[in-house]
Amino acid sequence: MKLIMAEVFNSWQGEGGSVEGSAFGRRQIFVRFAGCDLDCLWCDSREYINASRVFRWRSEVEPFTGKFEYRPNPASLDEVVEAILRLDTGDIHSISYTGGEPTLQVKPLKALMEEMRSLGFDNFLETHGGLPELIKEVADLTDYASVDIKDETARATEDWRSLVLREVESIRILKEAGAKVYAKLVVTSETKPGNVRWYAELLKGLAPLVIQPREPIEINQEKLMNLYREAALVMGRKNVGLSFQVHKYLNVL
Numbered sequence: 001m002k003l004i005m006a007e008v009f010n011s012w013q014g015e016g017g018s019v020e021g022s023a024f025g026r027r028q029i030f031v032r033f034a035g036c037d038l039d040c041l042w043c044d045s046r047e048y049i050n051a052s053r054v055f056r057w058r059s060e061v062e063p064f065t066g067k068f069e070y071r072p073n074p075a076s077l078d079e080v081v082e083a084i085l086r087l088d089t090g091d092i093h094s095i096s097y098t099g100g101e102p103t104l105q106v107k108p109l110k111a112l113m114e115e116m117r118s119l120g121f122d123n124f125l126e127t128h129g130g131l132p133e134l135i136k137e138v139a140d141l142t143d144y145a146s147v148d149i150k151d152e153t154a155r156a157t158e159d160w161r162s163l164v165l166r167e168v169e170s171i172r173i174l175k176e177a178g179a180k181v182y183a184k185l186v187v188t189s190e191t192k193p194g195n196v197r198w199y200a201e202l203l204k205g206l207a208p209l210v211i212q213p214r215e216p217i218e219i220n221q222e223k224l225m226n227l228y229r230e231a232a233l234v235m236g237r238k239n240v241g242l243s244f245q246v247h248k249y250l251n252v253l
């Protein structure tokens with residue numbers, strides 16, 4: 001079984017804020033898959049979007065050392081499992097599968113999640129959720145999921161509205177399978193309050209929402225808190241929170 005990988009490292013989860021299902025501040029091993037079918041304007045993992053150009057992947061030799069070993073793509077499942085286990089510091093909350101978009105490589109993703117579960121780890125899926133048919137394949141193996149709702153200002157794809165509906169469908173599938181799920185919305189100064197109301201209507205009663213400012217932050221506090229209020233008025237005050245990419249401020253991976 002082969003995978004196109006980007007990197008494997010050990011850090012703490014820097015996103016998700018305090019809503020239910022978030023693993024913010026928990027220690028994780030991150031497994032970043034190469035390749036994505038979307039093209040978010042502000043993506044901080046751009047170099048990994050085109051999988052055919054990711055010739056090698058890196059794995060941390062030891063946590064927080066900044067020292068990496070490089071290997072050619074594609075990777076074998078065994079190599080990736082070995083890289084993960086080498087970074088097991090004994091305090092790992094869950095394994096985070098991110099990217100790129102991990103669900104695009106659904107067969108090896110599933111095999112890896114099965115293997116990590118059998119070794120006693122929980123699985124945390126970080127996904128754009130735009131492909132519910134693929135989400136179905138890994139839903140039973142997912143303990144936690146952070147599913148992005150792509151705002152119109154991300155310009156992720158041409159048919160943005162149908163993408164949002166598919167993301168919500170993925171959340172439903174994951175929830176029905178028993179995963180702890182929250183939605184993450186990256187906002188900018190151009191984000192429309194009316195759009196946030198629409199996302200909130202779709203998520204109401206389904207999953208909590210975190211609002212995460214695009215980095216580097218350009219949205220002002222007043223606008224951010226107005227968007228928060230729009231969402232909370234629809235979803236309920238306990239179901240909305242803020243999320244910041246704290247790892248970027250602390251200069252860790």
Ligand SMILES: C[S@@+](CC[C@H](N)C(=O)[O-])C[C@H]1O[C@@H](n2cnc3c(N)ncnc32)[C@H](O)[C@@H]1O
Nearest residue numbers: 042043044045099100101126127128148214215
């Ligand atoms: C790189 S994506 C990979 C997983 C999946 N493709 C997705 O978009 O959800 C991981 C997370 O980083 C967030 N992210 C990426 N670039 C960002 C930026 N410049 N500012 C804020 N969040 C960002 C995404 O919204 C997503 O929640």
Ligand SMILES: Nc1nc2[nH]cc(C(=O)O)c2c(=O)[nH]1
Nearest residue numbers: 011012013014015098247253
């Ligand atoms: N520390 C840390 N937390 C994260 N949460 C989501 C990340 C991602 O890129 O998916 C990420 C990441 O790359 N590093």
Ligand code: SF4
Nearest residue numbers: 036038039040043100
């Ligand atoms: S979906 Fe995720 S990996 Fe893909 S472009 Fe958007 S932020 Fe980047």
Ligand SMILES: [Mg+2]
Nearest residue numbers: 044045098245
């Ligand atoms: Mg990131």
